[in-house]
Amino acid sequence: MEIPNVAEKWTSSVNEITIGATKEKGGTREKTITIGGSKCIPFMDFDGSHGHKPVIAMDVYDTPPDGWPETLIKPFADVLNDPAQWAKKCVEYGADLICLKLEGIHPDKGNKSAAETADITKAILAAVGVPLIIWGCEHDEKDNEVLPKVSQAVKGENCLMGVVTQDNYKTLTVTCLADGHSIITLSPVDINIAKQVNILVSEMDFPLNRIVMFQTTGALGYGMEYTYSIQERERIAALTGDKLMAMPVICDVGHEAWRAKEAKSEDSDAPQWGPREERGPMWETITAMSLLQSGVDIIRMNHPKAVAAVKKCIDRLY
């Protein structure tokens, strides 16, 4: 019996974006990362090319993280106070990029100054050769004060900076445009708002092919399916020709997965769930692998074991 060909014919593809700049391009990175380019729904490569492989960005905090469980602290125990060394360790664990999370600039969590933050950022760039994502504290005023200074300090490095929202996008958009960085647009699990933020940013003459979209991520058991279906719709919108939705997608898996009690509860609190050493990284891995199927280009992750497992899957599947 002849099997009918059920392949879809998509008219468009996800934008390609390169993050990081080597010496020739005016930066200092040893290598750059290119994402996007997919012409199909994930794992349906009979429809078209799946483009560039998804990549993993490991989080580095500018201040020792609050409330991390022991399982997560252990692999970084000696470097939590030194973002540059922390970043180096992440690269050893296999990170494709570093995501510097500027938690410490938040007025309630350290209120670090712009100058101090710029120094930390430069130290990380000096310590590692991979490209950098710079993620604000999501306190609008403080982000608008600190991020432009940081952006200037790393001008030419072609970082990915975020996040901008519907109500706060102008400062960072102008900054990234001037300093040659790419930008992350955030929307609260809403496909329409995702497009609206992209429109707002692009109407400031920011090029569409330098935008990455971020829907707030839900971890396994904590709304992952909402994130999944919105990201899937974003991918379909991109493939069917919506230029304002053709951006690659980033997910914040590590932070969200490790907030789940299933990931962080101590063994004594939930003996029936098995050892935390295993279940924490598993929770993170499952969240990442599930969301990959909806169409994700960059996954932010935390635990080295989870990173290794997801990388292995990506290498085998793509």
Place this chain on the structure above:
Amino acid sequence: MENSRFKIHFLPNDVTVEIEEGKTVLDASYKGDLFINALCGGDGTCGKCKVILQSGREQVIPSSHISEEEAKKGYVLACKTIIENDLEVFIPEESRLDKSQILVGHFPQFSGSQAAVSPGIEQFKHSPLVNKYYFELPPPTMDDNMADFERLCQNISSKTKIPSEKLTINFSVLKQLPALLRSCNWNITVTLGSRGSLFEIIEVQAGDVSAHNYGVAVDVGTTTVVAHLINLSTMETIDAEATYNSQIRYGDDYIQRIMYASQNNAMEMMQEMLTEDINHLISTLVKRNSLNIHDVNAIVCAGNTVMTHFLLGLDPTNIRKEPYLPAANFVAPIRASEIGVRINNHGLLYTMPCVGAYVGGDISSGVLSIRLDTTEALSLLIDIGTNGEIVLGNKDWLVCCSASAGPSFEGSGIACGMRAAKGAIEKITILPDFEVAYKTIGNVPPTGICGSGLLECLANLVRSGVIDRTGNFQKGINTKRLRSTDDGQEFLLVDRKETAKDKDIVITQADIQNLIRSKAAIYSAISTLLESMGMDVESIEQVYLAGGFGNYLDTRSAITIGMLPDISISKVHFVGNTSIIGAKMTLFSTEAHEVAKEIGAKMTYIDLMSNNKYMEEYVSANFLPHTNIEKFPSVAEELAVK
């Protein structure tokens, strides 16, 4: 123990009300029959019922609605001020509900914008619901000895072709008939009223008074009640009058009023308020035109389902409870006096048939007025009020829905919003240098801004780049008009020096968001309705825009902000108050009344709230003009969107 009672003296009206301890100043104002603007019905949320305490209280605490400056002057919210002693209260002008302020009958024309056009109402055969006929009856003889009533019926029947078995007579009229016939030598005028399949002899008068036959058409709106006085023999509209719906004091929208009425056992009071408003309008019209109220024989009322219920004294409680059922969609004619409406004692009151809980007689009336039920072209009727009702269809089918657009286009919930009354800014332009040109209703100094002005203002703010496509004020706009206050940013439209009340007229960030939400509700209702019929915007051949805004509308601005779909302006017709036009047509023609009934029964109601696509359409429309700009090619060009 009885509560102590206190005296509240209201100024400038100079009215003193005695009321028990614990009531509010707002309660006292109701008792004194004073009109204080309280859109939220006394919940303390709208902040419109500001009054000044002139004596009786020492300290006033500022709140979210009362600024510190106002508190120093003694401003309080009437609904939140509990009476504990005698008070002297001044009602400032902005808090008064001036019953004479509503605009009727003026259709200002502007270049580039549309004045309301009245659809032709002469489509039906002239056969008023209540008609008068003059007869010279042959006096009886020994040979022609038919009884008085049968004699009358036989003559009516031969003249009107109404079979005599369909004729009934009011018993009190019958009792007087023999004496009357003989006193005027058998020359009489008969008033015949249509009661469904039967006709009632409402009155018999001596001599020929058949020319004295008048009727009243009433639009019973949630916000305003409009009445037109009509000569039923000539089909001519003699005069018009409008008033605020007195129920406003118990809530801006009808759901609040149903809740108030059922919680306070106040159904009868709600009915009385409406009948009193209608009586007030009718007596004003009758007096002004030197007529006799006795010659007003018929009244047709068009209102949404809830207003119709309140008017007839039917309990509307179930309308707001699942599965949302009215007591009746169609109510046969009743004697007006039965519900306290004062016209001829035997005069008849007709209501326009409702479609369901959320689409009422005002909409079947609207469909009738433009004869949507007979048009070949696929047409859209949009009636914008506190609710936006939308009807789609043609001669073959009609579907309708109701979107809770909110009252912002009626000027409610907007800092400087007002209804389309004298002094309201109805046309406004923001020039390239951010200066503002405007025109008010009545060409007097402005008091506020009404729906049509708000719509144009929003379109101009986006055109001039003062706001971005989410409606947020932009940074770096070089004008002093854009300024920051404690409540966020606002744009100055008119400086206080130019205004009637020495108060700046502004549009705030919150106003803009309110207006965007309202327009999004209307647009998404249109697109959901189209989608549920498997149609797209291109298939719409005509759009009729009715109600709400006042008497004129800039249709281009309505497209620029994305309230209407991007269609050719030549397809859009602004038709004004279609509710009252339909009511008038019904008054003129028994046939039209039958058609209205058919329309009511024919329309299919589509519930948006249970439609899972609606919410998504709504978020998508919550942008200027829309998230998907490709749906608005002409606006993309206008705003130079890439």
